[in-house]
Amino acid sequence: MKGYYHSKETFGTVDGAGIRYVLFLAGCNLQCAFCHNPDTWKRGSKMIGSQEVINEVNEYRSFYEASGGGFTMSGGEPMMQPEFVAEVFHLCKKNNISTTLDTSGLCAKEAFMKVLPYTDHVLFSLKAALPALHRKLTTVKTNTAIIENLCIVAKRKPVTLRYVVMPGITDSEIEIAAFIHIIRSLPAIDLSVDLLPYHKMGIPKWKALKMPYSLDYVEPPRAEVMAEVKVQLTAAGIRMAY
Numbered sequence: 001m002k003g004y005y006h007s008k009e010t011f012g013t014v015d016g017a018g019i020r021y022v023l024f025l026a027g028c029n030l031q032c033a034f035c036h037n038p039d040t041w042k043r044g045s046k047m048i049g050s051q052e053v054i055n056e057v058n059e060y061r062s063f064y065e066a067s068g069g070g071f072t073m074s075g076g077e078p079m080m081q082p083e084f085v086a087e088v089f090h091l092c093k094k095n096n097i098s099t100t101l102d103t104s105g106l107c108a109k110e111a112f113m114k115v116l117p118y119t120d121h122v123l124f125s126l127k128a129a130l131p132a133l134h135r136k137l138t139t140v141k142t143n144t145a146i147i148e149n150l151c152i153v154a155k156r157k158p159v160t161l162r163y164v165v166m167p168g169i170t171d172s173e174i175e176i177a178a179f180i181h182i183i184r185s186l187p188a189i190d191l192s193v194d195l196l197p198y199h200k201m202g203i204p205k206w207k208a209l210k211m212p213y214s215l216d217y218v219e220p221p222r223a224e225v226m227a228e229v230k231v232q233l234t235a236a237g238i239r240m241a242y
C-alpha cells in the first residue's frame, strides 16, 4: 500500500524517544492558525510504499536501536491515512522496530482501532481544551471527537500529551482549568504532558504560500509563563514529560 507524504527525516530527535526515522504524511484536517508546517496541509503527488519505508528504516537501524529510537509517523495528520499507517506500523512490529504516532486526534474512532494494535507510543497534540478556543485556533467546529479519541488512546497506550502555550490565548485561567479537567477525567494508563512554547518560525512558510497569518500579534511565552503553566498542572497532580 502507498501513502501520500510530505517529507522524511532519517535522524529525527524531537518526535519520540531516541533517534528516529520520521515520515511526515501529507494532508491535514485541522489547519491550525499557528501551524509551523502549512505546506503539509495539501496532499500533492508524492507517494511512498509501506515496504519502501521499512527498507529505509532498516538502512539506519543500528542508530535507532543504539539510541532507543525507532519509527515515527507524523504529518500533517497521519490519521487521515489510517490504513497506510496501520500497514507500516504492522511491518515495523514484524521487524522489531518501535512505533510512535504523532497525531492531533481528529479522525473516526475505527481509524484508531486499526492503528493502535501496532503502536507503542502516541504523541497527541491537543490544540485547545475549550471548544470555543479550539474553534478559533483551528478550522474544526468542536473538539468533542478529538477528546473522545484522546480517551480511547489514553486507555490503551502510553501518551505524551502536547500542548502549545500561547500567551494570552492558551494560558488563561479558564483554559488551563479546562485542560486539567480533561486530563483528570481520562482513564489513562501512562500519560504525561509536554508543554511547547509557541514560536513564529513557521511564518515565512505562510508568506510563501500567500496565506494570511492571523497570530502575528502573539509573542512567544517568556520562561515565567511556561513555568507558571507547569506549576498549575503539577499542582493538579499531572505528570510532566520533561
Ligand code: SF4
Binding pocket: 028, 029, 030, 031, 032, 034, 035, 036, 037, 038, 040, 075, 076, 077, 104
Ligand atoms: S494539526 Fe499539526 S500539521 Fe495540522 S495544522 Fe495543526 S499544527 Fe499544522
